[in-house]
């Protein structure tokens with residue numbers, strides 16, 4: 001059992017921490033380059049990255065609780081609510097024109113749009129898993145929560161493997 005928990009925590013760290021810092025360095029005050037006007041697609045990409053950070057924070061919050069001797073079930077529920085709500089919104093974060101052509105830093109691959117059906121399936125898979133995770137979080141059974149976290153993390157990673165640039169982690 002302890003090994004399984006360790007694997008869960010490692011998975012959360014891998015997925016939740018994957019994008020840490022990616023958005024942070026995009027533009028600094030010291031940057032001497034005059035800012036070009038950011039397109040609507042570019043703004044959508046920046047907003048999307050913030051949404052993912054928020055989602056990852058919910059995921060990490062659950063992982064942090066699961067590491068504790070007595071996990072705080074209310075904190076787990078709050079994290080699960082956040083992950084599920086953001087998962088439902090996720091498809092709307094990818095308007096056309098917010099991909100690599102948008103002129104801003106983005107790790108979204110062109111395949112998000114050229115393989116829209118596959119991307120929709122990957123988003124649906126996440127929504128299915130986060131809905132289940134939210135249910136087990138409400139019920140409060142820690143083993144079921146751990147299983148739900150693993151399934152959710154696999155849904156995150158499954159989409160990243162196909163639709164996110166690996167070198168921009």
Ligand code: HEC
Pocket residue numbers: 015016017018019020021022023024045048049050052053055056059083105106107108109112119122123126152153155156157159160163164
């Ligand atoms: C349906 C596809 C898909 C799913 C599911 C998905 N992601 Fe992502 N994620 C992406 C794409 C595409 C990007 C790149 C966004 C960009 O750079 O514009 C990304 C980027 C991120 C980032 C980096 C954000 C930044 O600051 O640049 C984090 C963190 C992240 N995802 C966490 C998660 C977590 C946690 C989950 C699961 C709870 C998840 N993602 C599920 C597609 C997905």
